[in-house]
Amino acid sequence: MQRIQVTLYGVFTDSPSAQGLSCCLLLELLDISVSELLAHSSLHGCSMWITQHCARDVLEGLAFLHHRGYVHADLKPRNILWSAEEEGFKLIDFGLSFKEGIQDVKYIQTDGYRAPEAELQNCLSKAGVQGGTECTSAIDLWSLGIVLLEMFSGMKLKHTVQSQEWRANSSAIIEHIFASKSVVNSAIPAYHLRDLLKSMLREDPQERATAAEALCSPFFSIPFDIVDDIREECCKYGRVVSLFVPKENPGKGHVFVEYANAADSKAAQRALTGKSFDGKFVVATFYPLSAYKRGYLYQTML
Template sequence: MAGAGAGASLPLLEALGRLWQVQAQLGSGASASVFRVRCCGDPRAPPGAVKEFAPPARPTPAPDLYGFGKERAALEQLRGHRNIVTLYGVFTNHFSANGPSLCLLLELLDVSVSELLLYSSHQGCSMWMIQHCARDVLEALSFLHHKSYVHADLKPRNVLWSAEEECFKLIDFGLSFKEGNQDVKYIQTDGYRAPEAELQNCLAQAGLQSETECTSAVDLWSLGIVLLEMFSGMKLKHTVQSQEWKANSSAIIDHIFASEGVVNSAIPAYHLRDLIKSMLHGEPAKRTTAAKALCSPFFSIPFDILEDIREECQKYGPVVSMLVPKENPGKGQVFVEYANADDCKAAQKLLTGRRFDGKFVVATFYPLSAYKRGYLYQTLL
């Protein structure tokens, strides 16, 4: 990249035996910048992303970088999982203005969860999106934790959507480490930092050694905060750093879900609430694992179907909540709560005899008190 350094405008670069056109800068940080690139001379080749690490301030015999080395090692060992960004290769940019810079050539992904939160205009993301993100990130965490890796910097900016594969992927492994071999003291980002990591960071800043090392449980804490922000549509940095949160985080989570009850499906939201609470336990040993979290009943709810049904049912009046029970899925049971009895009667009359997804619809009434208390599995027909 002749005449260009990290963070500058980069016209061309040579990597892996090909010439790449730099199209735009996607982001920059203290140690690296990321650029969108496209292979020259091959319009069929998919675009990529180059992460260029800033050259060291002082000349060194081997221009290796701490963050670069950690991220490269992690991505090479975790290569192949669909929910982890793909590393295509590594190369050195010898034409950087400040000296040789090390680069990672990565797959190009799309919008981040951070951007999705901005687009939601403080209304929160759809339950389908939250479920999809939670499952994909948990799949990634389950895989890397099985490999003894800890991501250590999970946050909305580091979870990106892949339009090509229709899934979310984890990026940025610059702070990752292997359990039992942690050689970095300052981990995670403010607002997504687990209590044990907060303590470790404070001790490190004071020059003291922590008696216990952080484990994969710190990633579950971060994901719990991310999902809570996706549900509420609010940044929760100041909330999770407050004394009220430290005194009774469970009550604050309950309040967030209670305030959103009209917008999101009641009982499915409770499953999400319980999943998030299991990730945000103050004691790391009592926090759920990624593998256990994937067994949550929250993931048995077909939100894609729910959205289609909601669209149809809303033709007859405002829908307060909906639920597809996970038991007896072959019956095709769907519970729909309307805002008032008249709308419910109209829907019952007009939906009966219709076809949905190739099946005849038979609608009947169900006691609201039983629905609210979760008694959903009595015979309907």
């Protein structure tokens, strides 16, 4: 844990069971997982801002990990969590991790996010066959590629990536997903994300992009604005007249939205409350237009 810089706050033993005492590690408290974000996003997918943020954070973590010779080996939505304190995504659960070249774990990666070479190795291990394909850090890039494709599409892709069609031509399926995904803002160059995912999901692990190479993708040079994402979401419930985020104290996460009429505003309040945006749960409050224009809410909450 020291080698991969995981902070350990403490160790304690759980109550005894038939298997004896369990040793528990006290780690950092994190918030919502990508799995929960996908559940909240339904079939719409996550915003490009969140997808870009997650991709960059996880790739930076993998580049750090791989540079030190370690493979995570179980990258999936449930193992990527948001840290509200540091405003970034973090990797958890290193239970299947191994040192590259010294793999002591037989069965690696979760079904649906398992790289082809890991699938082959697991099958050989199950059959009692020694040797076979050696898994490298490239398996982590495959898993992340599937996670990001799910974040973009809003669909679980387990059955898709296990199909014969995927094995025959995964590139065509990725093209189809991007072509069929309706993007409100056509100016968003989604093809940069598409090309990044193709480089991470190549069948041959030696041809797959490394974490360091993936971070050089043009996708990360696009300045996605979270305000645009908020406006896009709010516009689903009525015509938005104005929207602003207080710059004097942005850390509180306040956003003020003015709708064309009170009915739309109240509908948005009901629909948005309880949702998740940027890793945070939304609590929406309705205020009359007169109070909004006076800045009453803004002044009393800062």
